[in-house]
Amino acid sequence: xxxxxxxxxxxxxxxxxxxxxxxxxxxxxxxxxxxxxxxxxxxxxxxxxxxxxxxxxxxxxxxxxxxxxxxxxxxxxxxxxxxxxxxxxxxxxxxxxxxxxxxxxxxxxxxxxxxxxxxxxxxxxxxxxxxxxxxxxxxxxxxxxxxxxxxxxxxxxxxxxxxxxxxxxxxxxxxxxxxxxxxxxxxxxxxxxxxxxxxxxxxxxxxxxxxxxxxxxxxxxxxxxxxxxxxxxxxxxxxxxxxxxxxxxxxxxxxxxxxxxxxxxxxxxxxxxxxxxxxxxxxxxxxxxxxxxxxxxxxxxxxxxxxxxxxxxxxxxxxxxxxxxxxxxxxxxxxxxxxxxxxxxxxxxxxxxxxxxxxxxxxxxxxxxxxxxxxxxxxxxxxxxxxxxxxxxxxxxxxxxxxxxxxxxxxxxxxxxxxxxxxxxxxxxxxxxxxxxxxxxxxxxxxxxxxxxxxxxxxxxxxxxxxxxxxxxxxxxxxxxxxxxxxxxxxxxxxxxxxxxxxxxxxxxxxxxxxxxxxxxxxxx
Amino acid sequence: xxxxxxxxxxxxxxxxxxxxxxxxxxxxxxxxxxxxxxxxxxxxxxxxxxxxxxxxxxxxxxxxxxxxxxxxxxxxxxxxxxxxxxxxxxxxxxxxxxxxxxxxxxxxxxxxxxxxxxxxxxxxxxxxxxxxxxxxxxxxxxxxxxxxxxxxxxxxxxxxxxxxxxxxxxxxxxxxxxxxxxxxxxxxxxxxxxxxxxxxxxxxxxxxxxxxxxxxxxxxxxxxxxxxxxxxxxxxxxxxxxxxxxxxxxxxxxxxxxxxxxxxxxxxxxxxxxxxxxxxxxxxxxxxxxxxxxxxxxxxxxxxxxxxxxxxxxxxxxxxxxxxxxxxxxxxxxxxxxxxxxxxxxxxxxxxxxxxxxxxxxxxxxxxxxxxxxxxxxxxxxxxxxxxxxxxxxxxxxxxxxxxxxxxxxxxxxxxxxxxxxxxxxxxxxxxxxxxxxxxx
Numbered sequence: 015x016x017x018x019x020x021x022x023x024x025x026x027x028x029x030x031x032x033x034x035x036x037x038x039x040x041x042x043x044x045x046x047x048x049x050x051x052x053x054x055x056x057x058x059x060x061x062x063x064x065x066x067x068x069x070x071x072x073x074x075x076x077x078x079x080x081x082x083x084x085x086x087x088x089x090x091x092x093x094x095x096x097x098x099x100x101x102x103x104x105x106x107x108x109x110x111x112x113x114x115x116x117x118x119x120x121x122x123x124x125x126x127x128x129x130x131x132x133x134x135x136x137x138x139x140x141x142x143x144x145x146x147x148x149x150x151x152x153x154x155x156x157x158x159x160x161x162x163x164x165x166x167x168x169x170x171x172x173x174x175x176x177x178x179x180x181x182x183x184x185x186x187x188x189x190x191x192x193x194x195x196x197x198x199x200x201x202x203x204x205x206x207x208x209x210x211x212x213x214x215x216x217x218x219x220x221x222x223x224x225x226x227x228x229x230x231x232x233x234x235x236x237x238x239x240x241x242x243x244x245x246x247x248x249x250x251x252x253x254x255x256x257x258x259x260x261x262x263x264x265x266x267x268x269x270x271x272x273x274x275x276x277x278x279x280x281x282x283x284x285x286x287x288x289x290x291x292x293x294x295x296x297x298x299x300x301x302x303x304x305x306x307x308x309x310x311x312x313x314x315x316x317x318x319x320x321x322x323x324x325x326x327x328x329x330x331x332x333x334x335x336x337x338x339x340x341x342x343x344x345x346x347x348x349x350x351x352x353x354x355x356x357x358x359x360x361x362x363x364x365x366x367x368x369x370x371x372x373x374x375x376x377x378x379x380x381x382x383x384x385x386x387x388x389x390x391x392x393x394x395x396x397x398x399x400x401x402x403x404x405x406x407x408x409x410x411x412x413x414x415x416x417x418x419x420x421x422x423x424x425x426x427x428x429x430x431x432x433x434x435x436x437x438x439x440x441x442x443x444x445x446x447x448x449x450x451x452x453x454x455x456x457x458x459x460x461x462x463x464x465x466x467x468x469x470x471x472x473x474x475x476x477x478x479x480x481x482x483x484x485x486x487x488x489x490x491x492x493x494x495x496x497x498x499x500x501x502x503x504x505x506x507x508x509x510x511x512x513x514x515x516x517x518x519x520x521x522x523x524x525x526x527x528x529x530x531x532x533x534x535x536x537x538x539x
Numbered sequence: 540x541x542x543x544x545x546x547x548x549x550x551x552x553x554x555x556x557x558x559x560x561x562x563x564x565x566x567x568x569x570x571x572x573x574x575x576x577x578x579x580x581x582x583x584x585x586x587x588x589x590x591x592x593x594x595x596x597x598x599x600x601x602x603x604x605x606x607x608x609x610x611x612x613x614x615x616x617x618x619x620x621x622x623x624x625x626x627x628x629x630x631x632x633x634x635x636x637x638x639x640x641x642x643x644x645x646x647x648x649x650x651x652x653x654x655x656x657x658x659x660x661x662x663x664x665x666x667x668x669x670x671x672x673x674x675x676x677x678x679x680x681x682x683x684x685x686x687x688x689x690x691x692x693x694x695x696x697x698x699x700x701x702x703x704x705x706x707x708x709x710x711x712x713x714x715x716x717x718x719x720x721x722x723x724x725x726x727x728x729x730x731x732x733x734x735x736x737x738x739x740x741x742x743x744x745x746x747x748x749x750x751x752x753x754x755x756x757x758x759x760x761x762x763x764x765x766x767x768x769x770x771x772x773x774x775x776x777x778x779x780x781x782x783x784x785x786x787x788x789x790x791x792x793x794x795x796x797x798x799x800x801x802x803x804x805x806x807x808x809x810x811x812x813x814x815x816x817x818x819x820x821x822x823x824x825x826x827x828x829x830x831x832x833x834x835x836x837x838x839x840x841x842x843x844x845x846x847x848x849x850x851x852x853x854x855x856x857x858x859x860x861x862x863x864x865x866x867x868x869x870x871x872x873x874x875x876x877x878x879x880x881x882x883x884x885x886x887x888x889x890x891x892x893x894x895x896x897x898x899x900x901x902x903x904x905x906x907x908x909x910x911x912x913x914x915x916x917x918x919x920x921x922x923x924x925x926x927x928x929x930x931x932x933x934x935x936x937x938x939x940x941x942x943x944x945x946x947x948x949x950x951x952x953x954x955x956x957x958x959x960x961x962x963x964x965x966x967x968x969x970x971x972x973x974x975x976x977x978x979x980x
Contacts (some may be wrong), residue, residue: 015851044756044757044760045756046757046760084613142654143654143655143658144651144658144666144670168977196666196667197667233916281822291797330734348798356755358761359761360763362880363763371797376764376766376767377766378766388893425720426626426700426701429706429713429716430713430716435670435706437670437706438670442954445712445713446715447712447713447769447929448766448769448770448773449713449714449716449773450773450776451693451716451718451733452773453770453773453774453776453777454732454733454734454777454780455732455733457733457748457777457778457781458734458736458739458744458775458777458781459732459733459736460730460732460736460737461732463736463739500756503753503754503756506750506753506754507750507754520743524743524746524750526745527747527751528747528750528751528754529754530758531751532751532754532755532756532758533755533756533757533758533770534756536770537757537766539757539769
């Protein structure tokens with residue numbers, strides 16, 4: 015009886031809401047944009063908008079605050095804003111609130127979690143086949159990467175440590191850079207070096223340059239120790255004489271016996287005026303934010319693959335070097351641009367527009383981010399463990415999926431949604447395309463259904479909004495999509511709101527189901 | 540002795556004796572043409588993947604004279620319905636089906652690690668810089684949606700969970716990953732993940748899909764967005780499965796009780812039945828991921844428990860495929876990533892266990908144009924070394940490709956844009972083999 019009353023009351027509120035909304039609706043633009051023109055406010059904007067103008071293209075409108083708060087949480091932290099966080103930002107009246115938010119997010123630990131995941135893809139952190147780092151070394155290597163990002167280690171120092179360290183894979187984590195390749199010869203090692211630090215694919219180099227870089231990494235030795243799976247990476251103690259070879263730019267170099275040829279390479283890589291190093295870094299950071307590089311693909315930089323926006327790489331490189339290779343400052347510079355803060359809704363349908371960053375490109379959430387978002391919303395956890403190989407790896411249930419150090423830990427969800435295999439370090443190893451299998455899973459799997467049905471967060475929301483259904487629906491909208499529903503969206507829910515026999519919990523579950531299956535939830539936008 | 544086939548292949552007389560190809564086969568044999576030229580290509584592959592590595596000595600390469608330290612309690616191999624062909628004593632039903640399959644007793648790759656060996660056996664490659672696709676993904680690429688397959692059931696299905704540590708699709712990408720059914724076909728209702736959901740009526744499915752469309756605000760704001768078109772297409776395909784007729788294929792209650800009993804009322808047996816139903820519908824590649832063969836400890840107790848399950852499911856599958864005229868067009872491939880150490884570890888903590896053994900093991904091939912009733916190659920008296928006709932994984936996989944009408948020496952289209960071949964013979968690390976299995980093709 016009580017339940018029936020509750021239902022009647024529910025319908026009543028919906029109906030009055032429905033009536034109140036009729037006629038009140040004005041013609042308006044989408045909730046994703048601001049009714050304004052995008053105006054340049056910095057050098058990035060000048061360059062991008064300038065090149066668009068030259069091509070006769072119009073940039074999208076600026077994005078709305080609702081879009082911005084969700085976007086910047088996802089891009090910096092790899093997670094959704096809590097409803098309270100989104101609400102606080104939307105109610106904030108300060109004119110510089112977007113910069114304030116960017117700075118506060120860059121200072122959070124979740125930034126380190128999420129960007130470590132990207133770096134672990136790049137640096138191939140994986141215990142098993144075909145990388146075979148083994149769990150102890152995975153833990154050490156990943157911890158070093160996290161610490162480097164956590165302390166905002168300058169990128170040149172980070173690169174030099176990875177390129178020139180020697181010692182045990184357990185005690186000097188950086189040496190795992192040379193173990194995280196398929197094979198032990200100079201060829202796979204120099205492949206990884208060129209890909210990671212020059213954004214370049216060595217198979218496209220002329221033969222003599224390839225031989226040159228390989229010879230610089232030809233004196234590495236890998237020695238086992240008495241400890242299980244420990245390995246010491248060091249220089250061959252018996253060099254035969256001076257090493258005369260060529261650097262990637264064709265210049266000759268001579269390394270004396272006893273000197274480390276890797277140091278000669280690192281010196282060349284980081285010498286002032288060598289664009290390879292900083293260009294690859296800024297292009298990759300840009301690609302991590304926008305889904306595509308200024309040179310695309312971001313790890314295939316070469317003369318015959320020109321940048322999509324002239325002058326932009328040069329500007330970012332200059333800023334990056336002048337700021338002492340500060341990675342957070344680089345990210346902050348990009349995020350604070352008007353280009354980053356454009357709406358996803360394009361203003362022109364020219365096919366060139368997307369590659370020139372005329373609007374914010376929509377992309378499906380990465381596997382780990384999607385899993386974490388589903389857990390966050392529903393208040394559920396995913397457990398991961400790895401019974402082989404020894405030593406066993408157990409991950410606390412509270413850990414986020416983006417925190418998984420080891421790409422060898424089995425998860426059918428993460429595999430289905432295209433997490434990086436970390437076999438080669440190429441950016442394309444992460445696959446954010448959709449597939450029918452993913453769609454079946456999200457629309458109709460028992461896992462998703464039970465996450466929604468079990469959700470204590472949802473139950474709490476229902477409990478806290480017994481008074482008004484409109485409030486409850488708005489609260490759910492804010493939780494899932496970080497914004498309030500539009501009048502027409504409320505109406506759509508009203509039309510669906512006929513209580514079924516099994517009660518209104520089912521109706522609420524279905525609303526949540528529909529929202530997490532919406533494009534707005536599944537795609538960063 | 541086993542009827543080991545000579546390097547030159549089968550003589551004309553043997554072809555006539557086999558008589559399995561009817562008049563056309565005999566005519567071909569008379570004319571000196573290799574019979575495989577006139578066989579129709581197979582349409583499907585059922586892979587029974589024995590995850591963990593099954594013991595070759597206790598299954599398809601018995602060594603009754605090797606002594607207790609090698610064979611333990613299994614001293615009496617069974618004669619089969621093919622003269623001179625014997626198999627392990629725990630496989631009586633399979634002994635009656637030996638005319639339908641051939642045993643390769645000389646498989647070798649030498650690797651004893653699960654992940655690497657599983658990769659080698661299913662990709663036919665030694666590890667190198669690339670992450671190669673397994674056979675299922677290759678078949679899915681050549682016989683799937685890119686090449687005219689129209690079924691709603693994905694072209695590459697695995698019963699019931701994926702292998703995890705082995706990336707089935709490799710560099711071909713997730714489009715070619717298998718569809719893992721989840722669920723358990725031995726349950727009253729086979730809850731195929733994403734297709735069959737418990738407790739959600741069709742009416743509720745339709746209602747909530749309608750709601751999903753009503754609140755598609757971002758989609759309506761960006762009607763030209765190609766990512767969204769792709770998502771919409773996937774949604775349509777998903778609902779054709781969720782609400783359409785194809786899902787009935789997963790309803791095993793449509794099969795006769797008697798047949799279901801013969802397959803075995805267990806996950807493996809009902810998976811075999813499910814595999815038959817899938818190939819009947821034209822699904823080109825089905826893997827049954829059969830776990831539990833990594834028997835380091837108390838091996839023989841496990842064999843006594845598991846081999847009868849294997850025997851019933853596998854033998855009934857062969858008989859059933861044959862009864863329905865599907866065996867000719869369906870390759871059945873049985874095997875794991877390696878065999879197990881011939882010498883038994885009697886001491887604690889193994890208490891009669893067998894370790895990993897990649898030096899010499901066996902695989903079984905049936906149907907799809909492979910001749911039954913033959914043994915290819917041979918191992919030594921204890922099953923420790925290959926003594927005749929070593930067969931490398933790429934020879935076996937290349938042979939299946941060839942029977943599926945996929946040229947192993949032909950180009951493998953790939954998103955890397957590289958010039959790669961499907962499954963060529965004589966690759967690095969596989970020197971010294973005698974190539975594809977012409978003698979049973």
